[in-house]
Amino acid sequence: MKFSIKNNELAAKLALVARALSTGGVNPALGGVLVEATEGRLSFSATDSNLSLRVPVHVEGSVESDGKVLLPGRLFADISRLLGSGQSEIEYLPSERTVSVKSGSSSFNLRTLNEQDFPPLPDAGGETISLGRESLLETIELVARAASRDDMRPVLTSVQVLASGNELTMVATDSYRLAVKQTHLAEPVGVELDRNIPAHALRELSRLLSSSDSDSVRLSVTDRLVVFNVDGSILSTNTVDGQFPKYQQLFPETWDHDVRLPRTELLESVRRVSQMAQKNRPLKVALSPGELTISAETPDLGDAEEKMPANFDGEELAIGFNHEFFRDGLEAIKSDEVLLRLISPLRPGLLQPVDAEDFRYLVMPIRLNE
Numbered sequence: 001m002k003f004s005i006k007n008n009e010l011a012a013k014l015a016l017v018a019r020a021l022s023t024g025g026v027n028p029a030l031g032g033v034l035v036e037a038t039e040g041r042l043s044f045s046a047t048d049s050n051l052s053l054r055v056p057v058h059v060e061g062s063v064e065s066d067g068k069v070l071l072p073g074r075l076f077a078d079i080s081r082l083l084g085s086g087q088s089e090i091e092y093l094p095s096e097r098t099v100s101v102k103s104g105s106s107s108f109n110l111r112t113l114n115e116q117d118f119p120p121l122p123d124a125g126g127e128t129i130s131l132g133r134e135s136l137l138e139t140i141e142l143v144a145r146a147a148s149r150d151d152m153r154p155v156l157t158s159v160q161v162l163a164s165g166n167e168l169t170m171v172a173t174d175s176y177r178l179a180v181k182q183t184h185l186a187e188p189v190g191v192e193l194d195r196n197i198p199a200h201a202l203r204e205l206s207r208l209l210s211s212s213d214s215d216s217v218r219l220s221v222t223d224r225l226v227v228f229n230v231d232g233s234i235l236s237t238n239t240v241d242g243q244f245p246k247y248q249q250l251f252p253e254t255w256d257h258d259v260r261l262p263r264t265e266l267l268e269s270v271r272r273v274s275q276m277a278q279k280n281r282p283l284k285v286a287l288s289p290g291e292l293t294i295s296a297e298t299p300d301l302g303d304a305e306e307k308m309p310a311n312f313d314g315e316e317l318a319i320g321f322n323h324e325f326f327r328d329g330l331e332a333i334k335s336d337e338v339l340l341r342l343i344s345p346l347r348p349g350l351l352q353p354v355d356a357e358d359f360r361y362l363v364m365p366i367r368l369n370e
């Protein structure tokens with residue numbers, strides 16, 4: 001196997017697949033990138049046995065002879081990142097079980113791993129549906145941030161993905177906040193979907209989608225596997241077992257207070273005041289007639305406070321939130337105005353766009369010690 005490749009293409013594709021490399025374990029092959037040439041086409045693949053990724057690679061000219069070789073993934077990616085502009089000549093030397101990488105005045109010889117230990121990547125199979133790239137990308141970016149990163153409750157590290165008719169719904173929660181996004185699809189899906197997909201896999205899918213010009217994504221589903229095809233790049237992931245929380249029951253039927261606020265102004269205020277919400281101290285949101293006050297205090301550091309006008313005319317109300325979770329909800333909303341919905345200091349609060357319910361972000365309160 002021998003081919004020429006532009007260094008920016010080499011580095012970009014290796015950076016993508018390197019995110020699927022195993023960070024440990026007993027099989028060294030899971031730390032490798034499989035370089036495979038078939039019928040003159042080149043691809044890079046990596047897997048940690050739960051998440052797998054294969055990307056097509058554009059070469060300059062043709063690939064001489066088919067074959068495959070497994071290289072230390074992170075080392076290969078790190079080298080490619082430092083090669084600079086220009087292009088590389090890459091050649092597999094089977095008699096020495098090394099791969100030669102030459103670019104300008106640089107020359108590397110990389111020892112290969114045993115490609116026989118690299119597991120076969122999953123086939124698509126199952127039912128297939130098509131989703132719009134932009135719709136899918138937006139939905140992932142809004143919802144995946146609310147998934148848990150604590151493996152003690154695996155189902156909460158996933159995103160519930162539901163598709164039926166012309167509607168795609170994604171839901172994520174870490175038990176402290178919950179995000180729901182409903183997206184209208186231009187074309188109805190042919191098969192109903194209800195799967196718990198690991199949030200980290202969807203974040204990697206988001207990176208693929210961001211680097212693609214394709215209008216649509218093909219999604220294949222089996223009982224335990226979901227496979228995404230993005231313009232020839234294949235991402236597959238095992239689904240997560242377990243019963244996802246019945247999120248509809250977590251939303252109060254009615255709200256006592258609806259306050260419209262300028263999103264950017266509120267977000268910037270939260271960012272500034274949150275500097276004083278350290279050591280797990282809450283961000284305090286206080287409402288009084290005509291005014292909203294954002295404040296935070298860490299006893300041995302100091303305090304901060306900002307005020308802004310608010311269309312509120314009820315009795316004074318103060319509620320505490322985790323400042324990071326509250327900020328995340330504001331960052332997810334893209335409208336000029338945000339609707340803050342509240343009941344009491346001990347009930348969850350809701351952030352959503354004004355005049356729209358396609359995205360809802362529920363955040364649990366923190367008791368204020370006053």
